[in-house]
Structure formats: C-alpha cells, structure tokens
Amino acid sequence: MTLKPNSIAELEELLPQSQRFDGVSLEAVAELIEHVPEDMTAIAQAGMTLADFQSRLAKAGQWLPVDLPHPQAVTIGELLACNLNGPRRFGCGTIRDWVIGMAVVLPDGRLIRNGGKVVKNVAGFDLCRLFVGAKNELGIIVEAAFKLLPMPEAEAHLAKRCESLGQAEELLEKIWASDLQPTVLDMHRIDGDPLTLVVGFAGPSADVEAQSGAANALGFADDASLDYDAGFRQATLNFTSVAPGNLISTLQKLGDEAFVARAGNGVIYHSSAKPVATPSPVLQKRVKEIFDSKGVLSG
Amino acid sequence: MGMNCKPDKRQLTRRLIEIVGKDAVLADERELVVYECDAYTLQRNPPTAVVLPRSTQEVAAVVRLCAEMDVPIIPRGAGTGLSGAVLAVDGGVMIALTRMNRVLNIDPRNRRALVEAGCVNAWITRDAAQHGLFYAPDPSSQTACTIGGNIATNSGGPHTLKNGVTTNHVLGYEMVLPDGTIEWLGAEPDGGEEVGGYDLRGAAIGSEGMFGVVTTVLVRLMKTPPAFKTFLGVFESVDEASQAVSGIIAAGIVPAALEMMDQLITQALEEAYHFGFPLDAGAVLIVELDGLAKGIEQQAKRVEEICRRNNAREVRLAKDAAERAALWKCRKQAFGAIGRLSPNYVTQDGVVPRSKLPEIMRFIRTVSDKYELRIPNVFHAGDGNIHPLILYDERKPGQVKRALQAGHDILGKCIELGGSVTGEHGIGAEKIDFMAKQFSKDDLDAMQQLRRVFDPKKRCNPHKMFPGAKRCAEFAQRAQITA
Numbered sequence: 001m002t003l004k005p006n007s008i009a010e011l012e013e014l015l016p017q018s019q020r021f022d023g024v025s026l027e028a029v030a031e032l033i034e035h036v037p038e039d040m041t042a043i044a045q046a047g048m049t050l051a052d053f054q055s056r057l058a059k060a061g062q063w064l065p066v067d068l069p070h071p072q073a074v075t076i077g078e079l080l081a082c083n084l085n086g087p088r089r090f091g092c093g094t095i096r097d098w099v100i101g102m103a104v105v106l107p108d109g110r111l112i113r114n115g116g117k118v119v120k121n122v123a124g125f126d127l128c129r130l131f132v133g134a135k136n137e138l139g140i141i142v143e144a145a146f147k148l149l150p151m152p153e154a155e156a157h158l159a160k161r162c163e164s165l166g167q168a169e170e171l172l173e174k175i176w177a178s179d180l181q182p183t184v185l186d187m188h189r190i191d192g193d194p195l196t197l198v199v200g201f202a203g204p205s206a207d208v209e210a211q212s213g214a215a216n217a218l219g220f221a222d223d224a225s226l227d228y229d230a231g232f233r234q235a236t237l238n239f240t241s242v243a244p245g246n247l248i249s250t251l252q253k254l255g256d257e258a259f260v261a262r263a264g265n266g267v268i269y270h271s272s273a274k275p276v277a278t279p280s281p282v283l284q285k286r287v288k289e290i291f292d293s294k295g296v297l298s299g
Numbered sequence: 300m301g302m303n304c305k306p307d308k309r310q311l312t313r314r315l316i317e318i319v320g321k322d323a324v325l326a327d328e329r330e331l332v333v334y335e336c337d338a339y340t341l342q343r344n345p346p347t348a349v350v351l352p353r354s355t356q357e358v359a360a361v362v363r364l365c366a367e368m369d370v371p372i373i374p375r376g377a378g379t380g381l382s383g384a385v386l387a388v389d390g391g392v393m394i395a396l397t398r399m400n401r402v403l404n405i406d407p408r409n410r411r412a413l414v415e416a417g418c419v420n421a422w423i424t425r426d427a428a429q430h431g432l433f434y435a436p437d438p439s440s441q442t443a444c445t446i447g448g449n450i451a452t453n454s455g456g457p458h459t460l461k462n463g464v465t466t467n468h469v470l471g472y473e474m475v476l477p478d479g480t481i482e483w484l485g486a487e488p489d490g491g492e493e494v495g496g497y498d499l500r501g502a503a504i505g506s507e508g509m510f511g512v513v514t515t516v517l518v519r520l521m522k523t524p525p526a527f528k529t530f531l532g533v534f535e536s537v538d539e540a541s542q543a544v545s546g547i548i549a550a551g552i553v554p555a556a557l558e559m560m561d562q563l564i565t566q567a568l569e570e571a572y573h574f575g576f577p578l579d580a581g582a583v584l585i586v587e588l589d590g591l592a593k594g595i596e597q598q599a600k601r602v603e604e605i606c607r608r609n610n611a612r613e614v615r616l617a618k619d620a621a622e623r624a625a626l627w628k629c630r631k632q633a634f635g636a637i638g639r640l641s642p643n644y645v646t647q648d649g650v651v652p653r654s655k656l657p658e659i660m661r662f663i664r665t666v667s668d669k670y671e672l673r674i675p676n677v678f679h680a681g682d683g684n685i686h687p688l689i690l691y692d693e694r695k696p697g698q699v700k701r702a703l704q705a706g707h708d709i710l711g712k713c714i715e716l717g718g719s720v721t722g723e724h725g726i727g728a729e730k731i732d733f734m735a736k737q738f739s740k741d742d743l744d745a746m747q748q749l750r751r752v753f754d755p756k757k758r759c760n761p762h763k764m765f766p767g768a769k770r771c772a773e774f775a776q777r778a779q780i781t782a
Contacts, residue, residue, distance in 0.1 A: 038545050038654040039683070061551055096501060097467050104745075112745040113738070118650040120464065120682040120722040122453045122505050123730075123737055124764070125746040129466065129501025138497070150551030176408075179525045181591065204594030211591070241491025245408040266409075266491050278495030280482050286752045287497050 005029065008045075008103070008111065008142045015140070016109040018296055024140050026077055032056050033143065034117075041100065041117055043145040046077030062148045065092035069230030077141050083133035087226050090264035091183025091202065092149075095132060101145035102128045106138075107296040117145045130287070137298065138291040152202035156212045157184060159224035162195045169248040171197055171218060172263055180211050185264035187251075190232050197263070198224055232260045238273035242266045308347055311368060315350055315392070318360045323398070325349040334375070334393055338440075339383040339729050341645070341699075346373060346387035351398045355473060355481060355514040358394060362512060363479030365392050371761050372477065374508040376417060376448030379440040381646055382727030384451065384507045388762035388769055394512055396447050402426045403515070404488070410520040411470065413488050416447030416513045420454075423518060432520035435462040438723070439631040447513045453505030455723040457556045457630060460681035461589070462521065464723070466504040473515040474503065477759040481514075488517050502749060507725050508760040510753035524589035527555075528599045529617040529626060532584035532606040533577050537561055537676070539609045540582035541657040544680045546605040547586065548653060552598050556587040557681030563640065564633055564675045564688075571636040574629045580612065584680065585630060587623075633677040634688070640675065641690035643699075647706050648724040649713035653683040662712050663687050669708075670701040684722035685713075711736065726764045735766045 003024045005011035011024070026047030033043035037060035044053050050064075050071035057063050067086035068074060074084065080102075085094050101115030104127075114127040131141055162168040168187060175182065184200025199220060201211040212222065236258075242250045244266040251261065251268065259270040278284060312326045325331060331345040347370065352358045365372045371391030378385060387393055396417035404413040407430035412423050420441040423434040437456035438444055444454070450472060455464045462468075470492060471485030485500030486492045494500070503510045534540040540559055547554065560568070560583045565576040576583060586602055588595040599616075606614045617623040637644050651659045660676065663685075667674040678685040687709055691702035710720040710733055720726075720733040734743060743765060750757070762768040 036652060036654060038549060039652040040548060041652065093463075093467065096498070097463060106745065110741045110745070112742045114742065114745070116717070116719050116737075118652055118683055118718045118722070120455055120459065120650055120679070120684045121719040122723055122725055123719045123721050124726065124734065124743070125749050126453070126466065126502060126505045127745060127749060129498045129504070130749065132498060132501070134497050149553065153551070179591070181522070181524075203590065204597045206597050207591040207594030210593050239493065241493035243409045243411075243489055243491060245406075246489075267493060276491070276493050276495040280484065280496070280499060282480075283482065283499055283752060284496045287499070290748050290751050 008105065011105050011140060011142065012109045012111055015105055015107055015296065020296065020298060022298070024136065026075065026142065029142060030075075035060065037062060040148045040150070041119065041145060042148060043101070043117060043143060044076050046075060046080070046142050046144065048076050050074050050076060050079055057148060058151065061151050063151050064098060064146050065149050066095050066098070069233050076144055077136070080132050080141050080144055081134065081136045087184045087186050087198070087200065087229050087262070089262055090185045091181070091200075096129060098146050099128050099132060099144055100147050102131060102141055103143035104131055104139040104141050107292045107294065111142070112139075115145065119147045137288065139297070154205035154208040155200065155202040156208050156222065157198060157200040157224040157226060158212060158215045158220035158222055159196050159198045160218070160220045162197055165195065165248055165251055168195055168197050172248070174218060175199060178214070180214055182264070184226070186229070186261060187263045188228050188232070188260040190228055190258045190260065198226070200226070229260055232258070233269055236269050236271050238269065238271060239276070240268045240270065240273045241276050242268070311370065311392070312348055314364055315348060315361065318364065319350050319352050319357050323351040323353070325351075334378070334387070334395070337378040337380040337383060337385045339381050339727065342383050342386055342728055344387050344390070346393035347390040349393045349395055351395050353398050355475065358512050358514050359475045359479050359481055361392065361394060362475050362477065366478055366758070369758070371758050372512070373760050374447070374451070374512040376445035376451070377419070377443045379444040380448065380452060380727065381648065381724040382721070382729040384725050384727035384760070384763060386728045388728065396445060396512075396514070399514065400445070405430060407432060410522070411488070412518050412520055414446055414516050414518065416516055417445050420444050420446055420449060427520050428523065431523050433523050434518055435459075435468050435521050436465050439634065441631070446516050446518065450504050450513050450516065451506065451508045452723065452725040455679070455682070455684070457558050457627070457679060458587070460557055460679065461553050461555045466501055468519045469500070469504060469516060470519050471500055471517045472513050474511040474513050476511045477754040477756065486517060503753065506753075507727060507763060509750060509763060511759060526590065526592040526595055527623060528588045528595050529623045530586045530599070530602065530606070531615040531617070531626065532586060532611045533580045533613040533615070534582045534584065534609070534611055536581040537660045538657050539611075540584045541660065541680065543584060543606050543609040543611065544656065545654060546609060547602055548681070550601055550605060552601060554586050554602070554681060555589040556585065557679070558585040558630055559583070559676070559678055559680040560585075560630070560633065561676045563673060564636075564677045567636040567639050567675070568629050568633060570639055572629050572632070574625060577613070585626065630677070637675070637688055637690070640673070642692050642694070644688045644690045645702050645706055646724070647685070647687045647689065647709055648721045649685050649710050649718060650722040651683045651685065651713050651716045651718035653681070655716045655718070656680060656683060659685060659712060659716060663709055666705050666708050670705045672698070672701055672705055674705065679722070682722065683718065728763055731764065731766055731768055734764065
C-alpha cells in the first residue's frame with residue numbers, strides 16, 4: 001500500500017505505526033513555503049511538482065538549475081530522492097549542488113531539519129547530502145530549501161551529426177580544449193538516427209551569440225532540440241559512469257546500442273547498463289541499519 | 300565516555316615511534332606547544348603526542364594502535380582553523396598530515412587533480428594553471444591551509460558565490476576510519492563521477508575531522524575563465540553598499556565574488572599594504588565578474604550603473620592582472636592587518652539571508668556601542684556571510700568577557716534572522732553552545748546517528764560540535780583571570 005498523509009504531522013504519526021509499504025505520496029504536502037528573489041533562495045514542500053516550482057520561480061526571473069525530463073510528473077521529493085538531472089548537468093551540476101536545507105521525517109516519526117535557508121552554512125553534519133539520492137530509504141524528505149540562479153538572459157542549443165565516433169571524438173576534444181563554456185555537452189544515437197553531438201550555451205546574450213558562432217564554425221547547426229533526452233530516458237534509466245576522457249572508448253564497446261550521453265560528465269544512458277558499483281558495503285549497510293533500524297522503508 | 304584519557308604516555312610514544320620513526324613523533328612538552336590550539340586561541344590544551352605520518356599505511360597503523368589503546372585521535376592539517384576544531388580537548392594522538400603534502404597527479408583531460416590531504420590549497424591551482432585549469436574554493440588562508448582541512452570544514456572563500464564550496468568540488472577521497480580501516484568515498488581517480496549507494500562522500504565533508512582521517516583527495520578542476528573584471532566600489536555607508544549588493548543580485552548577475560569591507564578594515568589595510576583605499580569611505584565593495592569577454596563587458600556596465608545608483612562615490616576598475624592580484628592579496632590578508640588596530644581580536648562567522656545584510660550590520664553597530672568594543676567588518680556580502688572582527692585587549696579587565704558576549708549577541712541575531720552561526724569556519728570547540736539554539740534535539744540526534752556510522756566509539760576528534768561536550772580546564776581559568 002501507499003501512504004498518503006494529508007500533512008507532515010500525519011506522516012510523523014503514520015510512519016512509526018507502519019509495516020513495510022510501497023511508497024509515500026505527498027500530493028497533499030505541496031506548498032511553496034517561500035521564495036525570496038533578493039536572496040535567490042526558495043523553500044518548497046516535497047509533494048510539489050518541479051514544473052509547478054519552476055513556474056513560481058520564473059515569475060521573478062529565477063530557476064532551480066536542474067532540467068530533468070518530464071518536470072510536470074516529478075515532485076521535488078522525487079527529484080531529491082533519486083538525484084535526477086538533465087542535459088544542462090554539465091553546466092549546472094546536480095541537485096546536490098543546489099540543496100541548502102531539508103526537513104525529513106525519519107522512520108521512527110521524528111521530523112528533523114538539516115542545513116537551513118542560507119546559501120552558505122557549515123553548522124553541523126551535512127545530512128542533506130546523505131538523503132539526496134537515498135531513494136527515501138533512510139527517511140522521507142518532506143521539505144527542501146534551494147539556492148537558485150537567475151534565468152539566463154539567452155540560451156542556444158546546436159547539434160551536429162557525426163559520421164563516426166572518431167569524428168565525434170575529434171569535435172568533442174576541440175570543444176573541450178577551446179574557450180567555449182558549454183552548459184550542455186551531450187551525444188546521442190537513438191531510434192536509428194545518426195550519431196549526434198549537442199552543445200548548449202547560456203548566459204549574457206553577447207556570450208551566447210559569440211559561442212554559437214564559434215560552434216557554427218565547427219559545423220554545428222542552430223536551433224537543436226533537447227527533446228531526445230525526455231524521449232529516450234522515459235524508457236532508459238540505467239546508466240554507465242566513466243571518467244569523461246574514457247567516454248568514446250566506452251561507447252565503442254556498445255556496438256549499435258542506442259544511447260544518450262552526458263559527454264562532459266562521462267555518463268551514458270543505455271538499456272544494457274549495469275547498476276553503478278556501490279563501494280564501502282560495510283558503511284552502506286550501517287547507514288541503513290542506523291537510520292532505519294526496523295527496516296520500515298523499502299530498499 | 301569510556302576513553303582512556305591518561306594512557307601510558309611512554310608506552311604510547313614508544314609504539315608510535317615503532318610505526319612512523321623517531322623523527323615523526325613529537326611528545327616533548329616544548330614541542331607540543333605549537334599543537335595546543337589552531338587559529339582560535341581562546342582555548343588551549345596540548346595533545347598527548349603528535350605524529351607526522353608519510354603515508355596512508357602509516358596513518359592506518361597509528362589509528363589502529365590508538366584504537367587498541369583506546370586513545371582519542373585528532374586529525375590536523377595546517378592549524379589555520381578558526382573554531383578550535385583541532386583542539387585536543389582531552390589529550391590524545393594528533394595526526395598531522397603536513398608531511399603528506401604532494402600533488403600526486405594533474406589530469407587535464409578529466410579536469411581532476413589527485414593530491415595528498417596535507418597538500419596546501421593554493422598548490423593545486425599553482426600546478427593546474429599550466430593546463431588552463433584551477434581549483435575553485437579559495438579560503439583566505441589558501442596559501443597555508445590544507446585540502447584535508449578544507450574537507451573537514453567544507454571551506455569556502457571569496458569566490459564561492461558563483462562556484463560553490465568544497466563539497467561542490469571534491470569528487471572523492473580516501474579516509475582512514477577510526478577503527479583503522481581504509482575506505483575510498485565517492486568517485487575514484489580513474490572512475491566515473493556517479494557512485495552507487497548513499498553519498499558518504501558528501502555526508503563526511505564538513506564533519507570537522509570527527510569521522511576519520513582523510514589521506515588522499517580527488518578534486519574537480521575548472522577551466523580558468525578567459526576574462527575577469529574586478530571593481531572597487533567606494534560608498535559613503537555600509538547601508539548603501541549593501542543596497543548595491545541586493546541590486547546586483549536582483550539584476551540577475553551572479554558575480555564570481557562580491558566582498559565588502561567597512562571603514563575600519565580599509566583603514567587598517569591601507570596602513571598595512573598601501574593599496575590606495577580611500578580612508579574616509581564608509582564601505583568598499585569588491586565586485587569580480589568572470590567569464591567570456593563580451594558578456595562581462597555587458598554585465599560590467601550594469602554593475603557600475605547599480606553602484607552609482609546606490610550613491611557610489613567612485614567605481615574603480617582594476618587596470619590589469621597585477622592590480623587585481625594586489626587587490627585580492629589585500630582582501631585575503633585583512634585579518635592579518637587587524638594586528639595594527641588591536642592586540643587581540645575574535646572573528647565571527649555568521650550567515651544571514653542576503654537581504655538581511657543591512658539589518659545585521661546595523662545590529663553589529665549597536666553591539667559595538669553596547670560593549671564599547673570596536674567591530675570592523677570584512678565579509679562575503681554576496682553570500683550573506685559576515686565576519687565581524689571583535690577587537691579587545693586581554694590585558695584590560697572585562698574585555699575578554701565583553702568580546703565573547705558581543706560575539707554571542709551577533710550570532711544569536713543571525714539565527715533570529717533565519718541564518719546560521721557559521722558559514723565556513725565550523726562549530727569546533729568554539730560554537731558548541733549555539734548548536735542547541737540553531738537545531739532541535741532531534742536534529743542533533745540525527746547528526747549523532749551519522750557520526751555512529753563512521754565512529755561508533757566517538758574516539759575521533761571527541762568533545763566537539765555537540766552540546767554537553769567536555770571543555771578544557773584551562774579555558775575557565777583564563778577567562779576568570781582576564782574577565
């Protein structure tokens with residue numbers, strides 16, 4: 001069964017009484033708690049969808065710099081619990097880089113807060129980082145505070161079809177060594193389409209224009225879409241992670257398999273990817289035992 | 300705590316020497332004086348012994364010995380910390396990483412550097428610069444502080460506004476746990492940046508040396524921006540300079556750095572370094588833009604407009620790289636110049652939401668009046684991270700006590716305004732009392748749960764961070780004599 005609390009307080013009561021359950025739906029816990037544009041920070045409850053959150057922030061010309069596929073179908077809680085991201089990851093980092101505080105209901109019903117709402121804060125241990133990506137196995141994230149960015153004045157995405165991985169590699173190395181500062185550096189080969197390299201630039205319009213011009217000179221065509229990401233990753237969540245310099249050699253081993261790759265980060269989404277290895281098994285097990293001693297939360 | 304606070308020192312020393320050699324063990328009272336405190340000098344206590352290991356294996360062997368003899372361990376970098384995080388409250392073996400200070404590898408293709416924990420922060424950029432790369436976090440003590448210490452406190456610096464702090468730039472590291480086992484947390488030197496399981500790497504950054512001894516670190520390097528523009532905005536008052544800070548943020552500009560210095564600081568800096576700061580200005584703002592030439596040209600015009608709109612008397616642009624370097628050198632040595640103003644000072648490290656800067660600065664002025672102590676300010680305005688420097692003279696009756704109370708009042712106000720009692724210096728031994736003000740009992744218990752994952756026996760850097768911790772006896776004595 002799925003727990004559907006009407007409030008955070010109700011979740012605090014429900015969790016300790018629960019046996020194992022399938023999941024928690026926080027659709028009733030979905031308020032924007034605050035957005036202070038002068039501080040470039042905002043606090044939202046975990047049930048709010050990312051799309052809803054972004055549209056509220058956009059009113060003041062700001063955004064949370066993550067661009068995962070289908071933001072209308074993903075809540076703030078899921079974004080954090082699964083550490084989701086999208087094509088702009090190369091320029092913007094991951095949600096770990098933007099979360100500054102959290103409220104979490106632990107399996108025994110305690111509501112705890114960590115971090116705060118200021119952009120710089122080292123008081124106490126950083127539990128926020130532990131809960132990001134922990135799939136709600138250690139506690140249920142109910143509220144989170146983020147630092148934000150101004151929406152870029154301009155943005156442009158460009159693509160180039162490549163004949164071979166060798167050609168793609170050559171281009172990639174040129175971009176890597178240049179003064180260009182791409183926010184998107186992706187490569188994809190999906191649905192029988194040819195291998196394509198994608199670059200994106202964001203920032204002051206003068207910069208975006210100049211960088212797009214430089215990409216044009218390398219053969220990139222303007223007005224590329226980033227839809228490949230949402231389309232492909234609806235079906236494919238598995239990924240392989242390698243050092244960025246090993247990207248091409250890893251792709252070579254995939255044969256004809258379809259993929260979307262964050263070339264700048266060395267992350268390759270493809271269906272045959274094996275789960276990324278989990279080191280330090282003893283510590284990992286201890287984390288779960290200490291935070292969820294009764295094994296209430298799945299995982 | 301069940302800890303062996305009075306181990307047989309002779310036996311301990313002998314066995315430490317067996318592991319690391321005679322030249323790597325300090326146990327003589329005179330030698331230990333250097334290690335009785337960090338840059339927070341109000342509390343002091345010498346460790347039982349100091350070891351200076353040369354390898355992870357030596358660190359692990361020392362840690363295992365301490366586990367066997369039930370002796371506390373205290374990891375230490377360069378001792379530049381400002382909160383007493385490396386204070387040996389109850390003795391124990393201090394493991395100083397200063398001999399493990401090499402840059403092991405710069406990997407320009409993957410934009411990574413592998414360094415030993417005792418490597419000085421600035422050395423990474425020094426070695427990476429030839430590849431057009433740099434290590435972003437730049438604490439003011441970066442020419443002395445170590446990367447291991449930076450991990451312990453999750454250090455920031457003036458340029459973290461745009462680029463983030465240590466946790467955003469450390470990909471992975473090797474850590475010797477308090478039981479002597481060696482773990483690599485996070486991304487490995489040749490591996491991908493995604494690692495399975497819970498983020499232990501992130502969870503242990505900022506743990507103030509309480510989870511284990513970091514020995515080797517893999518950091519992310521960034522491309523050196525092709526262009527910089529560094530301004531000095533001269534304002535009549537701190538209020539007007541603060542309004543300019545808000546204006547820049549509201550305009551959607553994220554400078555690389557946005558630093559403020561008030562009149563007392565600029566006067567002291569001018570006397571010390573002769574940079575050319577105006578002596579009669581209420582506040583000086585340093586704004587640095589970095590990025591591509593055209594874009595920052597565009598942003599620079601807007602920044603200048605915003606400064607002028609907020610009554611800047613003068614907006615001066617650093618004319619070349621040398622002037623820019625000189626300006627940052629002054630800023631980073633600001634604490635050092637305080638010696639000219641006062642025999643003693645205590646630095647605070649509060650954070651408020653950016654929009655509350657004018658309010659906290661006004662509050663600091665009332666605190667200064669109330670306790671009759673001068674409080675100059677130099678701080679990371681863009682982050683809302685304030686550094687009031689409370690000046691006192693320990694020889695004058697009552698001043699130590701008043702300085703401490705002034706600090707307490709200011710940090711209390713930071714919490715009230717929705718902020719934090721530390722933005723980058725850490726809790727250490729200094730701010731333990733504030734933890735219960737900023738966090739609930741449940742919040743603190745959850746932190747202790749995380750500590751149990753790494754150090755169930757609480758033997759690694761004990762008596763820190765949490766309320767109820769044991770204090771140094773000497774602290775009370777000194778406070779009584781001077782207060």
